[in-house]
Structures are given as C-alpha cells and as structure tokens.
Amino acid sequence: MKKTLNKTTQEKDLTTLKNKGKKIVKFLKTEFPNAKCGLNFKSPFELLVSTILSAQSTDKRVNMITPILFEKFPTPEKMAQARIEEIEEIIRSIGLFRSKARNIHQLSKILVDKYDGKVPSTFEELIKLPGVGRKTANVVLGELFSMPRGIVVDTHMKRISKRLGLTTQNNPAKIEKELNEIIPKNDWVWFSHAIISFGRKTCTAINPKCESCILKDECVYYKKKKKKRSKKI
Numbered sequence: 001m002k003k004t005l006n007k008t009t010q011e012k013d014l015t016t017l018k019n020k021g022k023k024i025v026k027f028l029k030t031e032f033p034n035a036k037c038g039l040n041f042k043s044p045f046e047l048l049v050s051t052i053l054s055a056q057s058t059d060k061r062v063n064m065i066t067p068i069l070f071e072k073f074p075t076p077e078k079m080a081q082a083r084i085e086e087i088e089e090i091i092r093s094i095g096l097f098r099s100k101a102r103n104i105h106q107l108s109k110i111l112v113d114k115y116d117g118k119v120p121s122t123f124e125e126l127i128k129l130p131g132v133g134r135k136t137a138n139v140v141l142g143e144l145f146s147m148p149r150g151i152v153v154d155t156h157m158k159r160i161s162k163r164l165g166l167t168t169q170n171n172p173a174k175i176e177k178e179l180n181e182i183i184p185k186n187d188w189v190w191f192s193h194a195i196i197s198f199g200r201k202t203c204t205a206i207n208p209k210c211e212s213c214i215l216k217d218e219c220v221y222y223k224k225k226k227k228k229r230s231k232k233i
C-alpha cells in the first residue's frame with residue numbers, strides 16, 4: 001500500500017513538473033525562438049573539437065581561435081599528425097589548454113584508426129573518446145545527428161534548472177535524467193541552447209535580472225528572495 005502511495009505522489013510531482021516545464025518552454029520560445037549552437041563549425045570534426053575546447057571557456061573565445069586551428073589542421077588526419085606543442089601554441093589562451101591539446105590529438109588518432117576519420121554517431125562511442133563527456137556527446141548528437149540522448153547540462157543549465165525548481169540535484173548526469181523526463185524530447189536541442197542564451201542575458205550567475213525576468217512567476221529562487229525581503233520589511 002505504502003509503495004502505491006509513494007508511486008502516486010511521484011507521478012503527481014512529475015505531472016506538476018511537466019506542466020511547469022511546458023510553461024517555461026512556452027515563455028522561452030517567445031524570447032529565444034531560434035536559439036542555436038554558439039560555436040562556429042564547418043564539419044562534424046570541427047564541432048567535436050570546438051565543444052571540447054569550450055569546456056570552462058566561452059564560445060566567443062573558442063570561435064576566436066578555431067579558424068587558426070582548423071586552417072592548419074582541418075581533418076582528424078592532419079590533427080593526428082601534428083605535434084602536441086603546435087596544438088598547444090594555438091589554443092593556449094583557452095583554459096586547460098595542455099590537457100585539451102593532448103585529448104584532441106589522441107582523439108584524432110582514434111578517429112583515423114577506428115572510425116575512418118569520421119565522428120561516431122552513438123553516445124556510447126562518443127563518451128569513450130578522450131575529453132568527451134556527457135555534455136559534449138549530447139551536443140554532438142543533437143547538432144549533427146538530430147538524435148540527442150539528453151539535455152545538455154552545462155553551468156547555465158545546472159544553475160537555472162535549480163533556480164527554477166526543475167531539479168534539486170547537483171550531479172550533471174542526475175540533472176540531465178530529471179530534465180529529460182520534464183522537457184519534451186522534441187525541444188531538447190533547442191532548450192539546451194535557449195537556456196544558455198537566457199543565462200547570458202537574464203539569469204546570470206551573479207545579480208540575475210529577476211525583476212524583468214519572464215520566468216519569475218515560475219522561479220523558486222525568486223519566490224524565496226521575495227519572501228525574505230518581505231520579512232525584513
């Protein structure tokens with residue numbers, strides 16, 4: 001009996017969250033109807049490498065250095081033949097450039113040896129590549145193959161989904177799992193990009209612009225902040 005009750009409560013919670021997710025999607029579609037990947041790329045290989053480079057950096061910075069990198073090493077074959085120091089020299093303005101250079105070099109060799117120079121199209125194959133985690137794999141699957149395995153959980157998604165009360169988790173894999181249940185699958189790719197745009201424009205890490213925010217009525221963080229303020233008065 002207890003089990004049945006727990007299940008019913010969980011189902012009700014999920015329905016509430018799904019309804020909330022629908023409203024959030026609707027609001028975000030009015031503001032960011034065409035949200036898309038901020039990285040510039042001309043091939044699957046370029047997207048894969050650019051996404052790896054973007055970890056703990058910004059798309060803007062990555063877009064500044066990738067034209068130079070890909071002019072010199074446009075394919076996995078060319079990148080695999082490069083010296084790691086040459087890659088480091090080009091990407092050194094990006095955080096963690098030494099490990100990223102090693103990973104890109106190693107990954108290029110694997111693409112050549114194992115995948116005939118192509119980017120693999122399954123989550124399981126992608127996350128085995130050096131420097132590729134769930135986030136990068138989901139970006140690549142969504143952008144290139146239109147079959148994301150889940151929502152991309154980066155720093156913006158982590159912060160905003162918690163503020164909105166869509167999740168209470170801290171672990172990106174757990175956040176992804178919960179959001180995948182709440183947000184309709186058709187919207188996963190767009191939603192991942194829309195939240196990044198929203199995080200840069202409105203729901204910034206420091207001093208979010210809550211008073212002018214289109215999602216404030218759905219936001220747990222905002223409601224708590226408001227309650228605290230009214231107690232002080």
Ligand code: SF4
Binds near residue numbers: 163204208210221222
């Ligand atoms: S109300 Fe504030 S914290 Fe909540 S989503 Fe909007 S900007 Fe972010």
